Amino acid sequence: MNAEIIAVGSELLLGQIANTNAQFLSGRLAEIGIDVYRHRVIGDNADRLEEEITEAEKRSDIVILTGGLGPTKDDLTKETVAKYLGRKLVMDEPSLKAIEEFFIKAGREMSVNNRKQAIVIEGSTVFFNRHGMAPGMFIKTESTCFVLLPGPPREMKPMFLEDVTPVLLNELGAGQPVVSRVLRFFGIGEAELETRIEDLIDTQKNPTIAPLASDGEVTLRLSAKHAVEGEAWQLIEDTEQLILARVGQHLYGINEETLVNKAAELLQRESKTIAAAESLTAGLFASELGAIAGVSSVLKGGVVCYTNESKRDVIGVPQSILDTEGAVSERCAIEMAERIKQQFNANIGISFTGVAGPNSLEGHPPGTVWIGLSIDDYPSTALMLSLRGERNYARIRAVKHGLFQLIRSLEKK
Amino acid sequence: MNAEIIAVGSELLLGQIANTNAQFLSGRLAEIGIDVYRHRVIGDNADRLEEEITEAEKRSDIVILTGGLGPTKDDLTKETVAKYLGRKLVMDEPSLKAIEEFFIKAGREMSVNNRKQAIVIEGSTVFFNRHGMAPGMFIKTESTCFVLLPGPPREMKPMFLEDVTPVLLNELGAGQPVVSRVLRFFGIGEAELETRIEDLIDTQKNPTIAPLASDGEVTLRLSAKHAVEGEAWQLIEDTEQLILARVGQHLYGINEETLVNKAAELLQRESKTIAAAESLTAGLFASELGAIAGVSSVLKGGVVCYTNESKRDVIGVPQSILDTEGAVSERCAIEMAERIKQQFNANIGISFTGVAGPNSLEGHPPGTVWIGLSIDDYPSTALMLSLRGERNYARIRAVKHGLFQLIRSLEKK
Numbered sequence: 001m002n003a004e005i006i007a008v009g010s011e012l013l014l015g016q017i018a019n020t021n022a023q024f025l026s027g028r029l030a031e032i033g034i035d036v037y038r039h040r041v042i043g044d045n046a047d048r049l050e051e052e053i054t055e056a057e058k059r060s061d062i063v064i065l066t067g068g069l070g071p072t073k074d075d076l077t078k079e080t081v082a083k084y085l086g087r088k089l090v091m092d093e094p095s096l097k098a099i100e101e102f103f104i105k106a107g108r109e110m111s112v113n114n115r116k117q118a119i120v121i122e123g124s125t126v127f128f129n130r131h132g133m134a135p136g137m138f139i140k141t142e143s144t145c146f147v148l149l150p151g152p153p154r155e156m157k158p159m160f161l162e163d164v165t166p167v168l169l170n171e172l173g174a175g176q177p178v179v180s181r182v183l184r185f186f187g188i189g190e191a192e193l194e195t196r197i198e199d200l201i202d203t204q205k206n207p208t209i210a211p212l213a214s215d216g217e218v219t220l221r222l223s224a225k226h227a228v229e230g231e232a233w234q235l236i237e238d239t240e241q242l243i244l245a246r247v248g249q250h251l252y253g254i255n256e257e258t259l260v261n262k263a264a265e266l267l268q269r270e271s272k273t274i275a276a277a278e279s280l281t282a283g284l285f286a287s288e289l290g291a292i293a294g295v296s297s298v299l300k301g302g303v304v305c306y307t308n309e310s311k312r313d314v315i316g317v318p319q320s321i322l323d324t325e326g327a328v329s330e331r332c333a334i335e336m337a338e339r340i341k342q343q344f345n346a347n348i349g350i351s352f353t354g355v356a357g358p359n360s361l362e363g364h365p366p367g368t369v370w371i372g373l374s375i376d377d378y379p380s381t382a383l384m385l386s387l388r389g390e391r392n393y394a395r396i397r398a399v400k401h402g403l404f405q406l407i408r409s410l411e412k413k
Numbered sequence: 414m415n416a417e418i419i420a421v422g423s424e425l426l427l428g429q430i431a432n433t434n435a436q437f438l439s440g441r442l443a444e445i446g447i448d449v450y451r452h453r454v455i456g457d458n459a460d461r462l463e464e465e466i467t468e469a470e471k472r473s474d475i476v477i478l479t480g481g482l483g484p485t486k487d488d489l490t491k492e493t494v495a496k497y498l499g500r501k502l503v504m505d506e507p508s509l510k511a512i513e514e515f516f517i518k519a520g521r522e523m524s525v526n527n528r529k530q531a532i533v534i535e536g537s538t539v540f541f542n543r544h545g546m547a548p549g550m551f552i553k554t555e556s557t558c559f560v561l562l563p564g565p566p567r568e569m570k571p572m573f574l575e576d577v578t579p580v581l582l583n584e585l586g587a588g589q590p591v592v593s594r595v596l597r598f599f600g601i602g603e604a605e606l607e608t609r610i611e612d613l614i615d616t617q618k619n620p621t622i623a624p625l626a627s628d629g630e631v632t633l634r635l636s637a638k639h640a641v642e643g644e645a646w647q648l649i650e651d652t653e654q655l656i657l658a659r660v661g662q663h664l665y666g667i668n669e670e671t672l673v674n675k676a677a678e679l680l681q682r683e684s685k686t687i688a689a690a691e692s693l694t695a696g697l698f699a700s701e702l703g704a705i706a707g708v709s710s711v712l713k714g715g716v717v718c719y720t721n722e723s724k725r726d727v728i729g730v731p732q733s734i735l736d737t738e739g740a741v742s743e744r745c746a747i748e749m750a751e752r753i754k755q756q757f758n759a760n761i762g763i764s765f766t767g768v769a770g771p772n773s774l775e776g777h778p779p780g781t782v783w784i785g786l787s788i789d790d791y792p793s794t795a796l797m798l799s800l801r802g803e804r805n806y807a808r809i810r811a812v813k814h815g816l817f818q819l820i821r822s823l824e825k826k
Contacts, residue, residue, distance in 0.1 A: 014443050022428075023429075036428075037461065276696075282703025290694070290695025302716070306709055307714060
């Protein structure tokens with residue numbers, strides 16, 4: 001099956017936001033084996049939207065529309081689709097009730113416009129919006145499945161994952177339940193991962209195994225089909241075991257987990273506090289953790305020690321180490337990790353020191369990074385990376401490696 | 414004039430990257446008064462690309478294609494456009510020479526594929542690629558201007574700004590030189606900025622004044638047309654003075670300057686070093702500065718003090734202040750800024766303390782932020798913000814306010 005994604009919204013055409021919805025949906029569709037051939041972006045304009053829908057129905061099995069479901073008169077996605085399909089618009093009572101309750105709770109007057117958000121296309125499968133007001137819709141015609149989703153990513157993403165994906169898997173399975181699970185790997189390239197499980201990818205047809213690489217991470221989507229759903233999950237379990245026996249040391253999470261969410265979750269679960277000493281990453285590691293709500297119970301803080309002077313005076317790395325081994329060294333990374341742990345009275349100290357570039361430092365080329373890790377009274381460890389690419393690529397990649405090391409260590413304890 | 418943007422590349426359809434090129438180009442085109450009606454994304458497929466070009470030529474004055482100019486056989490943008498326009502492909506000698514020199518310098522063998530990158534469409538205006546290999550192109554047909562740009566943003570952006578924009582402005586000016594300048598404002602909303610200069614926007618036709626808001630910043634693009642280019646610049650100067658007399662205190666930069674680039678540049682120009690004490694921003698301020706190459710001459714470092722304990726023990730904020738005024742207070746912000754300045758032996762200390770959310774803290778609602786600033790021996794200052802929106806929105810916005818305060822202070826000194 002193939003799909004196209006039509007995003008509706010003038011803010012996209014003015015360059016105020018990037019079409020990250022299309023990126024997200026494309027990634028998820030690829031994972032379940034649906035090919036995306038086209039993205040389209042148009043403004044809040046009924047004629048151009050109708051043109052796009054007309055074209056899209058001719059050539060695509062699945063047409064996903066994002067945006068234009070809001071309360072204003074600019075929002076016209078469902079109106080245009082309803083007109084095109086010759087269907088009526090009807091009130092969706094559960095959505096209306098939720099919107100009314102929202103306004104009562106907020107102590108605000110509900111305008112007539114807000115009722116418009118609860119209106120849906122007759123005969124569609126309605127997806128209740130748990131993170132906003134406008135519900136989503138699924139409508140199947142002779143040739144094509146239309147999916148209408150709200151524009152804000154925080155409403156669209158959970159709706160797609162929780163409500164739309166099962167419907168699409170069902171379409172793919174032609175009635176048979178299809179279930180799927182994503183395995184997330186770090187520290188292994190796509191080519192290497194594929195090579196190590198090539199025989200499984202080639203011979204396994206149920207579940208299918210679909211690899212996808214992005215941003216230093218690789219995922220495998222396992223999708224299984226069986227008349228009995230429990231059996232489908234068992235098929236996935238069995239294959240997962242075969243895969244993990246070979247590359248399990250690179251697994252960090254499943255489904256929607258991210259490195260930083262997983263790290264924060266493990267810190268909270270193990271009740272371990274952490275502090276970071278950051279040179280080339282300059283606060284990026286702490287800041288990434290700081291983005292997670294509730295992280296203040298485990299993130300004590302850290303020091304950005306961009307200069308040797310601050311490594312010595314603020315963190316307490318002995319001058320002799322800086323003189324003999326240099327700031328970009330295993331010894332310095334370990335000193336930084338151990339001292340930051342003590343200084344912040346934390347269970348875990350992590351450190352990043354290296355060469356962001358563009359110039360070399362202490363004779364080390366850009367991309368040379370040492371990550372130190374000190375956990376409670378366990379012996380400290382340090383890892384050296386040789387990262388390629390630009391300054392900020394190296395910084396971001398170093399933080400990901402740090403998170404992965406942290407996850408691996410917490411899982412072992 | 415209206416435009417559409419066609420991005421070519423299967424990596425976009427797999428969700429590996431977002432189409433940030435379209436966002437960038439849309440923003441820049443809006444600034445010079447060109448309306449963008451459509452974005453398109455297709456994979457590396459000649460038939461679908463030809464379809465898109467055929468449709469686009471019928472309806473758009475300007476068609477911008479990004480991507481597909483690389484060395485592999487998947488890259489077929491120029492081949493497809495040449496075929497569609499019935500033109501030949503020819504070798505661009507300056508580009509070939511630069512590619513050859515690159516391989517000699519790198520000590521690597523140049524493959525035949527790399528020669529392919531220097532091939533251009535006959536009769537096109539060729540844009541030399543200063544940040545990569547594949548040149549860009551401009552081709553005018555009876556009805557439409559085609560612009561071909563490389564896909565990597567770091568190659569595409571400077572080429573568009575430096576080479577393509579003057580050509581498009583010339584098209585807009587119908588032969589008369591059109592020049593333009595972007596004024597960048599912070600700390601003022603789009604609606605307020607427009608109200609304060611409404612009479613100028615309404616009455617000024619040369620230069621035109623085009624406002625654009627995104628991400629907490631507002632820009633004004635002034636575009637002037639005159640047979641004599643110097644006169645066109647004078648028209649811009651005159652209007653700029655009128656605007657700045659009213660809202661000059663919110664100006665932070667011109668053209669492509671960003672808050673963080675401008676702050677780094679001023680720190681370097683004034684030879685002022687800086688250290689940051691960060692609570693809710695958790696290292697984001699230091700990390701943003703750390704993204705700028707060469708910033709190590711002015712960024713000393715900082716402390717992420719996520720807990721009251723670390724504000725006291727690592728930075729030295731007196732317990733009495735934390736007890737009586739709290740961590741989210743003017744006094745705490747100023748203490749943090751002054752003490753971090755001393756601790757890192759820097760000229761400037763900046764601090765961020767507040768409530769990221771989702772929960773309240775010390776009775777303050779999420780979005781309450783104090784920013785402290787201490788510069789040399791000048792009296793310290795602190796600024797309170799009441800930011801709306803989600804946790805990470807508040808953190809990012811707080812960092813922008815900090816950068817803006819820093820810029821204002823450095824400009825005054």
